[in-house]
Amino acid sequence: MFKIKKNLIKRVRHCANDTISSIVDQNMTITGELNFKGKTRIDGTVNGNINGDYLILSRSGRINGDIKVVTFVCHGTLEGSIDADLVKVRKSSSISGKVAATNLVIEPGAVLDSEVQTSSETGPDRLNSAPYAQGRG
Helix, strand or coil, X not given: CHHHHHXXXXXXXXXXXXXXXXXXXXXXXXXXXXXXXXXXXXXXEEECCEECCEEEECCCCEEECCEEEEEEEECXXXXXXXXXXXXXXXXXXXXXXEEEEEEEEECCCCXXXXXXXXXXXXXXXXXXXXXXXEEEC
């Protein structure tokens, strides 16, 4: 268990220190699946599923689809499921959908209308493997 957390901390720190390699501008709308490596910021709209490493959804950003990433930092609006090792829900954000995370941080003022699952289990398919806490906060 400690080895998993140690590896997670290394991966999160590595990605957090990387520069943003891709940006979806606020004037852009992408429809379809988005796959990426490194750090990506979305200022516009994505209608589709996203797979990658480190994803930042800005205040102006919106995602309508499911997300599978190592780290997800949300300042915008998400309608869909999240599967990540680390999820940070900032005060300006709104999330509606299932959330599965090893680590979850929610700032006061964030809107979270979700089923939430946190566990020490890492990797894909956590969304289907354990019960959720339901709530609206």
